[in-house]
Amino acid sequence: MAEELTFDPGRHPRPTVVDTPATRAVAADPEIARLSQDELISRIRDLKRKREAVILSHNYEIGPIQDIADFVGDSLQLSQQAAATDAPLIVFCGVHFMAETAAILSPEKKVLIPDPMAGCSLADTVTAEQVRKWRREHPDHVIVAYVNTSAAVKAEVDYCCTSSNAAQVVRAVPEGKEILFLPDMFLGLWLRATTGRKIHLWMGECHVHAGIRPEDVRARMDEHPAAHLLLHPECGCVSQCMTALADGELPKDRTHILSTGGMVKHVRTCKERTDLIGTEVGMIHRLRKENPDKEYVPLRADAICEYMKTITLPKLYRSLRDMVYEVRVEEPIASRARRAIDRMMENA
Numbered sequence: 530m531a532e533e534l535t536f537d538p539g540r541h542p543r544p545t546v547v548d549t550p551a552t553r554a555v556a557a558d559p560e561i562a563r564l565s566q567d568e569l570i571s572r573i574r575d576l577k578r579k580r581e582a583v584i585l586s587h588n589y590e591i592g593p594i595q596d597i598a599d600f601v602g603d604s605l606q607l608s609q610q611a612a613a614t615d616a617p618l619i620v621f622c623g624v625h626f627m628a629e630t631a632a633i634l635s636p637e638k639k640v641l642i643p644d645p646m647a648g649c650s651l652a653d654t655v656t657a658e659q660v661r662k663w664r665r666e667h668p669d670h671v672i673v674a675y676v677n678t679s680a681a682v683k684a685e686v687d688y689c690c691t692s693s694n695a696a697q698v699v700r701a702v703p704e705g706k707e708i709l710f711l712p713d714m715f716l717g718l719w720l721r722a723t724t725g726r727k728i729h730l731w732m733g734e735c736h737v738h739a740g741i742r743p744e745d746v747r748a749r750m751d752e753h754p755a756a757h758l759l760l761h762p763e764c765g766c767v768s769q770c771m772t773a774l775a776d777g778e779l780p781k782d783r784t785h786i787l788s789t790g791g792m793v794k795h796v797r798t799c800k801e802r803t804d805l806i807g808t809e810v811g812m813i814h815r816l817r818k819e820n821p822d823k824e825y826v827p828l829r830a831d832a833i834c835e836y837m838k839t840i841t842l843p844k845l846y847r848s849l850r851d852m853v854y855e856v857r858v859e860e861p862i863a864s865r866a867r868r869a870i871d872r873m874m875e876n877a
């Protein structure tokens with residue numbers, strides 16, 4: 530695939546995850562229809578205790594889901610929690626590839642997702658067959674995959690990484706080996722610049738982050754000239770921002786390229802009042818809880834991941850009540866994917 534780094538919003542229709550079978554099931558459920566939010570919360574808590582479940586939530590989930598979860602974190606932290614928990618049941622409030630990773634790491638536990646249609650536009654940009662073809666074209670290269678991929682894709686690669694340990698994983702690849710990085714081209718460009726390694730890019734992107742453009746950074750920086758700038762490496766503006774940093778157009782001490790977990794750590798200690806947030810807007814709920822005294826301004830208020838937002842309290846309640854929807858990764862995919870995931874965990 531030729532490298533082509535322009536973003537075309539026409540290629541990115543917003544995903545239609547509003548009318549899913551799980552959404553219809555909760556709408557038609559006579560018990561759920563009667564319950565107030567407080568009653569739902571109390572029943573979720575009761576069922577969680579009864580079933581000895583742990584509820585994990587990604588930082589992009591809606592506020593009420595983050596608030597009821599036992600643990601809220603980034604992709605790597607959620608994988609670590611899934612691997613470490615003693616609970617026999619994990620209810621994963623995140624997207625499907627994250628629940629699959631939990632199922633691979635904890636094959637003896639049951640993993641549920643409240644709506645299996647919570648997908649990922651970035652993970653959908655590459656299939657296992659395409660990875661096999663890419664490897665055939667470059668048999669001597671090492672394949673590093675971002676965790677935002679299906680289990681079938683993970684089974685075809687050498688290493689996995691998340692945004693919080695991607696540079697560490699790339700540095701762990703034997704010196705002199707060229708790397709095929711998939712599927713996010715913006716994260717891959719950032720890795721090229723930060724590690725200096727020879728990295729070939731897959732031209733995938735996330736529709737939410739790719740839409741965060743240099744003009745958004747410019748406009749928000751003009752409005753808040755003293756703010757810190759927090760950018761997720763999937764953002765479509767990352768390479769232009771790195772050039773602007775090198776040219777002195779962006780402040781070195783106030784520009785940070787971070788995973789969602791890295792953003793949480795940043796706001797715990799940063800004294801400057803305003804942070805500009807270059808990622809999905811659910812992050813702001815998490816950051817406010819972490820440090821309510823600061824002001825958080827999204828680079829784009831429409832940076833919304835519909836997949837994350839399809840997980841709601843009624844669906845979480847139904848998931849615990851009816852034990853739906855189980856996420857299982859069958860053999861031999863699970864064992865083959867675990868090799869790459871274990872390398873991700875070793876470099877955490």
Ligand code: 13P
Nearest residue numbers: 603604605691692788789
């Ligand atoms: P993090 O690993 O930084 O939480 O990112 C996950 C993700 O899906 C970003 O869009």
Ligand code: SF4
Nearest residue numbers: 649650651735737834
């Ligand atoms: Fe996937 Fe983008 Fe949603 Fe993250 S924000 S889960 S990369 S679609």
